[in-house]
Amino acid sequence: MTAEPDPDADTGDESGSSDSSDRHNVPIEGIQTYLSCPRQYEYEHVYRLTADDESPETDRLHLLRRAICAALRAGDVETLEERALEEFETQWDDYAEEVHSPTQRRHERRVLEATIRAYAEAVGCDHAKGLYATRATGITGELVGPDLPVTATVSATRVGGENVVDLDIDATIDYAFLEGSSFVGVRFVAAPDHLGLARYRDSWEGDIEDAFADHVDPESDRFEPRLVGTLFETATVLEGLRTLRDRLGLEDARTCRYVQIPLLDRGGLSVNWHRDRVETTLEPIDLTDRYLDHDTFGMTLEHRNRTIDGQLKRVTYAASTGSYEPTERWEQIERHACPTCPYTVCCPEYLSSEVAFDG
Template identity: 50%
Template sequence: MTEEQVGPDSRIEEFGTASLDVDGLETYLHCPRRYEFAHVDGLEGSDDETTIDDRITLLRTAICDALRRGETGREALADAARERLEVLWADHDERFHSRTQRRHERRVLEATLEAYVETVGVDHAAGIERLAAESTDGELIGPDLPLSSTVSLPEFETGARAAAETSADSGTEIDVESVTIDASVDYVYADGRSIVGVQFVSTLRSLGLLRYRSDWDRGIAERFTDHFDPDADVFDPSFVASLFETAVVIDGLRTRCQQLGLEDRTCRYVQIPLADRSQTDINWVRETVETSLETKDLTDGYIDHHTYGMTHKHRNRTVDDRLADVVSEIAGGAFDPTDRWDDISNDACPDCGYTVCCRDYIAEEVRFDG
C-alpha cells in the first residue's frame, strides 16, 4: 500500500497518536506535511500504481492460498497456485487497451508465480509445515498477517509533552508514553532455528543500499546516520523507512514467537518482489514470458552485532532509538517540513498528489519580485 492510498486513519488523534503503521512512517520520512494531509486530515491523494498493486494482490492471494492447502511438492504447489490465480484473474476487472494486453499481463503473472515456486516456494512450503508442527497455536499464512511493535517514546520529549498538553486541553486523552506500530507479512516459516517473515512487494528499488549490502558496518550505518545529519549531503527516506520496517517486523515476529511457544528462536525478515520487470524475458513472437526472482533478507543489514552481543537478539539500538525519536515527532505534531525543505521538495513534490493544497509548496512556487 502506498501513502497516497491512505484515507482517514481512525487511530490518529489530533497532534498525537496511540498507533500508526510502517506506511505512515515512510510517508512522514518523505514529507511530514504529506503525512499530515494523508493520515491526520484524511485527504485522499492520487496513485498511479494502483493497477500494479492490484495485480500483486492477485499473486499474493494465489500464493498464500496455495500454501494454505499444505502442498509441499513442486508440481502440486504450482498447480494449486495456478488454479487459484485463474479464478482470481477471471474476476479481475482492470481495464486493458486490448485483449492481447490482458493475455500478456496474465502470462507475466503466471511466469512470476512459476519463478516463485522454483526459487523459494517449495522450501518455504516445507518450512511452514515444520513450523505448524512445532508451534502451539496461531496463524502462519496471510496475506497481510498482522504484526506490531510497541515503541516507548523518549522521556521528557518536548513534542510528546506538547501533544499531551494539547490533548488535555481538548479533552482527548492520548497515551504519548508509547506507540504501537503496525506492520504485516504474508506468511511465516521455519528455517533452522530462525522464524522468517516473508513480505511480497512490488520491487526492491526502495531498499537502496540495503539491496546490495548485508552488513550494518559496511556503509549502511553511515548512510543511516547521515540521513538525519543536516550537514551531510544525504536524504534517503525510503532506505531509512526500510530499516524502520525491518525493526518493527522483527520485533513483531518475536512477539509472534512467544504466542507460538517458540521464544528461543531468532527472527528474520525477507522481501520478495513480484513486479520487477528488469528480470523478465519476453518473446513477443512466441508469446512466452520467462522471469526470475531476487529475494532479499533484510536482517543482516539491520543487525548491529554490538547490540546483538549484549542482548542475543536481532536488534539495532541505533535504528531503534532513532525510530523512537521519529515516532515522538509524529506524536508531537511536528509536520513542518521547513528545516529540510530543499531535500523534501526535490524528493517528494514532483509526484505528490497534495501539492495543490500544500502551503509550503505554493509559497515556494508563487513568488513576487520587488
C-alpha cells in the same frame, strides 16, 4: 514545540500497563511517508485525505499475494504451484484492467503465471515445508496472510514530565515460518526500488551505516528516506516477529529474520516470442543483515540495531505528536518529494516557495 522523547526510554511493551501512559498507533507506511515529508504524512494519516494512487502494478501484486497465500494455506507442498495457479485463474477472470488489446492482457497474464512458477521453484516449496513443519509443532495462531499483522511497541518518556508515551508501530507480512533456529517473516513487494542503497549492499557496516548517519545528521544535505524507511520497516517487523514468536511459544527460534520477495521486478523476465514462452526469475532479499549491528547483536543475542531503533523511536514520536512542519529539510523535501506529491495544491510550504510577489 513538541517535547522530544527521552532517548534512554526502554523499547518494548513493559510500560503499557502504566496508569500514566498515553498510547499512539502509527502504521509503518506512515512513518515512511513522514521521512519523505512530514506535511504529506499530516494530510494522509491525520486528515485522512486520499489520493488516487492505485495502479495496475498494485492490483497485480494483490492478485499474486492472494493466490500464493491461498495455496500456502492449503497445506500441501506437492500441489503448491498448481493451487496457486488455479486461485490466480479464478481471480484473473474477475480482474478488469485497462489494456490496449486482448493480446496485451494475455501477455500480462502469462507473465504473472510465470511469476508464480518462479516463486514455487525459487523458495515457495521450501518455505511451504517450513511453514507446515511449524504448524506441526502444535501452535495455535495464524501464520499466513496476506496482511498478517505484526506490531512493535516502543516507549518514550516526555522530557520534563512523568507520563510515558507508548507507540505502537503496525506492519504486515504475508507469512511466517521456522527455518532452523530462526523465525522468518516474508512479505511480497512489487519491486526492489524502494530499498534504496539496501538493494545493493548486504550488511549494515559500511555504506548503509554511513548513509543512515548522514540522513539523520541535521548538518548533512544527504537525503535517504527510502533507505531509512526500509531499515525502520525491518526493525518494526523483526520486533513484531519476536512478539509473535513468544506468543506462539516457538522456543527453538532464537532469532528472527525478515525477507522481502519482489514479484513484479521485470529484470529477470525472458520472453521468447518465436517459441511463445514466458519465463522469469525471483531474487528474495533478506533485509536482516542490512539492519543488524553486530555490536548490538553481541550484547543482546538478538537481531537489533540500537542506532536505528533509537531513531525510529524519535521519528515515530514526532509523527504521533504533531510535528509536521518540513522546514528543517525543506530543500531536500522540495526536490525529492514535491514532484510526485498529490497535496502540493494545499501545502503552505510548497505554495509559498512557488508564489512570490514583487514589492
